[in-house]
Amino acid sequence: DTAVSQTPKYLVTQMGNDKSIKCEQNLGHDTMYWYKQDSKKFLKIMFSYNNKELIINETVPNRFSPKSPDKAHLNLHINSLELGDSAVYFCASSQDFGGVQFFGPGTRLTVL
């Protein structure tokens, strides 16, 4: 069974569209994260939720909105997609905030 899963794995869309990426973890962890990995492989944290509460919100455009319906899920909704949003987005989870993070397989977003 996959510990941290994301859907979809690939997402190709036009500029200006709105899209969502879903993430689920079955590890029973309290904390979940979203990262963006650019073409140079640099990983940057975007958001972190602990027990469904937002605890990290990096300098991310407010077109990006995370939603955590429960501890096992953290979805990422992106409005008005731009070319610069093209990247691989990773979801991760950890037992508690600051602990070892387990990553999902990533979602490659391509904005045309």
Add this chain to the structure above:
Amino acid sequence: GENVGLHLPTLSVQEGDNSIINCAYSNSASDYFIWYKQESGKGPQFIIDIRSNMDKRQGQRVTVLLNKTVKHLSLQIAATQPGDSAVYFCAENSRAAGNKLTFGGGTRVLVKP
């Protein structure tokens, strides 16, 4: 702000040789460090971690060394295998900085048969 410094160089290693991947960090308040391995098309995978009260930790074929004096972290892989080909990231965490994990830029390891 301070961050872990590791641009994306490439390390070519002969199969069977030992690999050493280096990482410099600048936040002296960092107290927890993790090495991740990312294979092509996959998410980062935890390899080994070390806390700042230690200077060495060993796992299966991997050893992490921490030198707090010069703010340097290294990952040693013994008897490198083709399956070790990947991008390796070091990451630092600091409770004082809000427990946010900061990743370095990664090193690509290519294992030659």
